[in-house]
Amino acid sequence: MSSRVTLAVAGRVLAQLRRDHRTLAIMVVLPCLLISLLWWMFEDLPGAPFDRVGPALLAMFPFIVMFLVTSVTTLRERSGGTLERLLAMPMGRLDFLFGYALAFGLVAAVQSAAAVGLAVGLLDLSIEGPVWLLTVVAVADAVLGSALGLFVSAFARSEFQAVQFMPALVIPQILLCGLFVPRPALPAVLEGIGDVLPLSAAVDAMTHLTRSSSTGEVWADLAVVAGYAAAGLALGAATLRRRTP
Amino acid sequence: MTSAVEVAGLTVVRGRREVLHGLDFTIPLGEVTGLLGPSGCGKSTLMRVLVGVQAGVAGTVSVFGEPAGSRSLRHRIGYVTQAPSVYDDLSVAENLAFFARVLGEERAEVERCIAAVDLGDQADQVVARLSGGQRSRVGLAVALLGSPSLLVLDEPTVGLDPVLREDLWSMFHRLAATGVAVLVSSHVMDEAERCDRLLLMRDGVFLADGSPAEIKRVAGLTDDADIEQAFLAIVRRSPT
Ligand SMILES: Nc1ncnc2c1ncn2[C@@H]1O[C@H](COP(=O)(O)OP(=O)(O)OP(=O)(O)O)[C@@H](O)[C@H]1O
Numbered sequence A: 001m002s003s004r005v006t007l008a009v010a011g012r013v014l015a016q017l018r019r020d021h022r023t024l025a026i027m028v029v030l031p032c033l034l035i036s037l038l039w040w041m042f043e044d045l046p047g048a049p050f051d052r053v054g055p056a057l058l059a060m061f062p063f064i065v066m067f068l069v070t071s072v073t074t075l076r077e078r079s080g081g082t083l084e085r086l087l088a089m090p091m092g093r094l095d096f097l098f099g100y101a102l103a104f105g106l107v108a109a110v111q112s113a114a115a116v117g118l119a120v121g122l123l124d125l126s127i128e129g130p131v132w133l134l135t136v137v138a139v140a141d142a143v144l145g146s147a148l149g150l151f152v153s154a155f156a157r158s159e160f161q162a163v164q165f166m167p168a169l170v171i172p173q174i175l176l177c178g179l180f181v182p183r184p185a186l187p188a189v190l191e192g193i194g195d196v197l198p199l200s201a202a203v204d205a206m207t208h209l210t211r212s213s214s215t216g217e218v219w220a221d222l223a224v225v226a227g228y229a230a231a232g233l234a235l236g237a238a239t240l241r242r243r244t245p
Numbered sequence B: 001m002t003s004a005v006e007v008a009g010l011t012v013v014r015g016r017r018e019v020l021h022g023l024d025f026t027i028p029l030g031e032v033t034g035l036l037g038p039s040g041c042g043k044s045t046l047m048r049v050l051v052g053v054q055a056g057v058a059g060t061v062s063v064f065g066e067p068a069g070s071r072s073l074r075h076r077i078g079y080v081t082q083a084p085s086v087y088d089d090l091s092v093a094e095n096l097a098f099f100a101r102v103l104g105e106e107r108a109e110v111e112r113c114i115a116a117v118d119l120g121d122q123a124d125q126v127v128a129r130l131s132g133g134q135r136s137r138v139g140l141a142v143a144l145l146g147s148p149s150l151l152v153l154d155e156p157t158v159g160l161d162p163v164l165r166e167d168l169w170s171m172f173h174r175l176a177a178t179g180v181a182v183l184v185s186s187h188v189m190d191e192a193e194r195c196d197r198l199l200l201m202r203d204g205v206f207l208a209d210g211s212p213a214e215i216k217r218v219a220g221l222t223d224d225a226d227i228e229q230a231f232l233a234i235v236r237r238s239p240t
């Protein structure tokens, strides 16, 4: 591990993003637009339903966007030869992984600051807990998405395939996280599965922050998300072989 | 020590197939060694072995006296994969600056390497907007960072115009003259004459190993024959 190399990787990923305005817009502006759209859809319904789905959305976007962006960018590194060149250089595998996690964590912080600012400031989402903690959850969530994206990039042969992992790995988590049907109301088996999925923990943490000012449970959920993110990074590291067949 | 690389009994299995079958060779310092052979014969595989990114390797491969892939070697080898292996969405200078940071090299080294491949005027252009030849020179510039003592270049001259190829070959010889071991692969036989020494490869074995003149003599040809003829003569003679 070398902090010089980690920072070099993170700086380079950010420089690439700065050049790529469309991706940057997808990462930061699109979640805001979608949240606004949902808010608008629920506007005329009774019972403030946006307060129920809002937190789940704040947890979902960093996860999905980082999953997609990371799986495609690392796949490009694998197929374009740059990863092979880096591995022939004095770069540790963890330098590479942490560099990516750092860069995308930063982008996620910006993204969730924008989304939280919009939801709380303009769309009147009520939040009882500390707003900064909301951002911390979003960043952990984004790192989780990055870690999973990194992992699946090892199994995809093309960018098209990488994107196809999204319905397989991400959509079930969205369905079972409690956004559509509250988890306790799901059939027992699905509830059990939903309860252990990482996105559910992130959604729970966000929901809790909007309803209560106590933070104990938030930290517990955050620990679950962080645990999954660490496991994802470990799996990612395992797929990042210096010697390949 | 006069050899950068010493290899004995090198076999490589890729997928389920053995693609290199028991190679023995050395790569001397201070010379340009050409690795020539038809497409699919195993050139890239051999180069990947030397830089330590190939799995399924058996035999002894030592680079500067250490097993290939050792951590201490990673500063001493410049490698260009068959794809230019640079970031298309960054500028030339940004690419070089990134790899220089990974290697722990100075900022001045970036300018030196950009100048070495004659891309000074394009330094601030995004790589995606360069021509194919310019792009492969960016890849080469990255390999020159930190003045490595072994350069492993996988088909660095493919798709370049004759003038540029000429320039690159003179650069390889200039580097070799400073004591660097340069290994260049190509599937174009007409580049053979430019090498000090040749490894002629076919289907994972060496057909010949020597200077262009020696190889022609072994093939029973005169000096004004070309390597392609020598290659064919040796192929026809060898039992298949
Ligand atoms: N990832 C892989 N898995 C399994 N077999 C592979 C893989 N890559 C290459 N091969 C096989 O190994 C052999 C040697 O391939 P290699 O890429 O070393 O050839 P090459 O001489 O570099 O060819 P070219 O001039 O086209 O670049 C080929 O027969 C190829 O089919």
Ligand SMILES: [Mg+2]
Binding pocket: B043, B044, B045, B082, B154
């Ligand atoms: Mg090749």
